[in-house]
Amino acid sequence: QVRLVESGGGSVQAGGSLRLSCAASGYTDTKYSMSWFRQRPGKGREGVAAITGDSANGKNTTKYADSVKGRFTISRDNAKGTLHLEMNSLNTEDTAMYYCAAERRAHVLSFLETDFDYWGQGTQVTVSS
Numbered sequence: 391q392v393r394l395v396e397s398g399g400g401s402v403q404a405g406g407s408l409r410l411s412c413a414a415s416g417y418t419d420t421k422y423s424m425s426w427f428r429q430r431p432g433k434g435r436e437g438v439a440a441i442t443g444d445s446a447n448g449k450n451t452t453k454y455a456d457s458v459k460g461r462f463t464i465s466r467d468n469a470k471g472t473l474h475l476e477m478n479s480l481n482t483e484d485t486a487m488y489y490c491a492a493e494r495r496a497h498v499l500s501f502l503e504t505d506f507d508y509w510g511q512g513t514q515v516t517v518s519s
Contacts, residue, residue, distance in 0.1 A: 392416040392508045394490050399513030404481050406517070412473040412490030412510055421496035425506065426464060426475045428486035428515075435489070437501025439464035439475060444496070453499040457483070480517045487512040 398410040410426070421443035429435040440453045441464045452464050463476040473490050491506035498505065 392492065394492060394508055394510035396488065396490055396510045396513040399488060399515045401516045401518065402480055404517055404519050406480050407476070407478045408480065408515060410475040410477065410488055410490075410513060410515070412475075414471045414473065414492065421494075422492045423495055423498045423500070424466065424473050424490060424492045425500060426462075426473075427489045427491060427501075427503070428484075429489070429512075430483070430486040435503060438462060438488075440499040440501065441466055441473070442497050442499060444468065451497075451499060453501075455501070477515070480515075482517050482519050485515060485517045487514050 393415045395413045396410060398408060400408060402408055423442050425440040426438050427435050428438050438455045438458050439462055442451045454462060461479045465474045489512045490510045492508045493506045
């Protein structure tokens with residue numbers, strides 16, 4: 391049973407930073423591709439950052455939504471089974487519930503919810519002005 395648990399959310403003032411983590415358990419396949427999604431108040435869920443699973447050369451590829459490019463950084467630590475999202479220069483538009491998601495294909499950078507096999511419960515991020 392694959393389980394994803396997010397942490398690191400909280401309240402921060404505009405311009406501040408937060409680091410989200412997603413702890414994965416129940417599988418050890420580092421080839422899973424993973425993404426961070428968010429759901430802002432009154433809106434649908436949207437992808438913000440994605441990272442591929444490990445390739446033969448050990449490198450990962452990343453993708454970001456335009457709204458977070460240059461401010462957010464996605465990374466993974468396969469030895470610890472964790473996914474991270476470093477968020478800088480936060481603004482009120484970043485207020486949302488943030489979710490991590492995993493899919494079994496290795497080389498996919500997806501923001502399509504239906505591509506993903508496993509989801510966490512979410513962690514709330516609130517940015518005040």
